[in-house]
Amino acid sequence: MIDHCCAEMTRQADRRCGTHPDVFACPDALVRYEPKFREYGLIVHDGGSAYREIAFCPWCGTRLPQSRRDGWFDALEARGIDPWEDRVPPEFEDERWLREGPTDPAAPAGQDPPPSR
Numbered sequence: 001m002i003d004h005c006c007a008e009m010t011r012q013a014d015r016r017c018g019t020h021p022d023v024f025a026c027p028d029a030l031v032r033y034e035p036k037f038r039e040y041g042l043i044v045h046d047g048g049s050a051y052r053e054i055a056f057c058p059w060c061g062t063r064l065p066q067s068r069r070d071g072w073f074d075a076l077e078a079r080g081i082d083p084w085e086d087r088v089p090p091e092f093e094d095e096r097w098l099r100e101g102p103t104d105p106a107a108p109a110g111q112d113p114p115p116s117r
């Protein structure tokens with residue numbers, strides 16, 4: 001789980017609607033949080049899945065973390081993975097790839113990440 005800037009953002013970003021499994025189909029959904037890009041956006045209710053990236057929280061005014069969208073593509077490219085053609089590793093489906101160092105919290109810090117399986 002990610003700590004968002006405030007309770008309202010947490011409520012919105014983690015919002016699950018029982019009626020609309022797809023947040024873009026839910027008229028009450030305001031904010032989209034994309035964990036793998038660490039990106040926040042306002043949902044554009046045009047029937048598609050568009051959102052406008054936002055730099056500040058609409059509720060508390062906190063500056064939101066900068067989108068890592070470019071870094072995501074760079075990191076995949078560094079592994080020789082084409083996100084359009086190849087299967088994206090599971091750690092790239094959410095924010096796990098953004099964590100530096102070993103993915104296992106029990107592993108001692110300062111060591112190389114374990115080899116990918």
Ligand SMILES: [Zn+2]
Pocket residue numbers: 017018019020025026027028
């Ligand atoms: Zn809904």
Ligand SMILES: [Zn+2]
Pocket residue numbers: 004005006007009057058059060061062
């Ligand atoms: Zn906030």
